[in-house]
Amino acid sequence: MKKILLGILATLFGLFIMLAFLPKFLIIDNFLMKNKVFILPETISEGLLTINLKKSDVYYQDKQLIKKADINLYVLPLSQGLTLICNAKKSEIIHKTFGGFVFNFDNFKCSSDFENVSGKFEIKDGINGKLKLENFNVQGRNVEFLEFTFKGKTFEFRGSSQGINVSGNGIVSFDEKNPLNSKINGTASAVGFNFVISGTITNPQFNMQ
The missing domain is CATH 2.40.128 (Lipocalin)
Structure with a gap:
């Protein structure tokens, strides 16, 4: 049990180091592209655990799904997700590390x-x-x-x-x-x-x- 706990802590520490010092958007963008999701923002800014994308278009399998929404991406050990800001309304898409996606749309008006x-x-x-x-x-x-x-x-x-x-x-x-x-x-x-x-x-x- 102690070895397992140490292994988990080492993994989390490695993730923290990766998020702190590497260009996070390039890592996440590569993961998204493998799943045929493409995000094209006008500007990008990165925090320790977040990425902020302004006025972004989102495509899935070459089809545009979202136009000109502000997107906040975050990566945590138990979940990864994105928050969509459109006309001051916040919607969210969450991917759980151990399986499953949650979609929560609050009057989202930036759909194509x-x-x-x-x-x-x-x-x-x-x-x-x-x-x-x-x-x-x-x-x-x-x-x-x-x-x-x-x-x-x-x-x-x-x-x-x-x-x-x-x-x-x-x-x-x-x-x-x-x-x-x-x-x-x-x-x-x-x-x-x-x-x-x-x-x-x-x-x-x-x-x-």
Whole structure:
């Protein structure tokens, strides 16, 4: 037990030294790029355990997700995360060292696809929580809102498109190696069209048939 404790302390000390003396953004940026996440800030400043990125654009798999948000990155032994500041509202994405991601959006208005994103959900052995997307376009048709309730390996959703109510359900195909790449598939029948959801939780695709 003593050797294990000493090993943990040595690891934490090594992490502290790395964060104190090395360019942290380059280290984190390399990790993010391996996961196909790219952050392009206008300016960068670093603290002991934090990195502050001003007016940043964020891309995932070559698709822009976030535009001109202030981002604060931090690295701790038990979690790593980023805080998103947009219109004085703070949202947060947390990666837990021993597994799992937590997304908490507080009226986030710096999305490239949606006028507003709100809700809180966790990705760990499935997806649990709620997510609401407001005012976006699907094949030339406006969607006023779409609200998801995730229940592990399944989800329900409801919404409205040009005054027509939409509701349906779907399944989550969880990717243990890359939880952010977990696939979602759902359908709903509405008056005059079928609403289809596909893609991944971080890059959902919407179609009307």
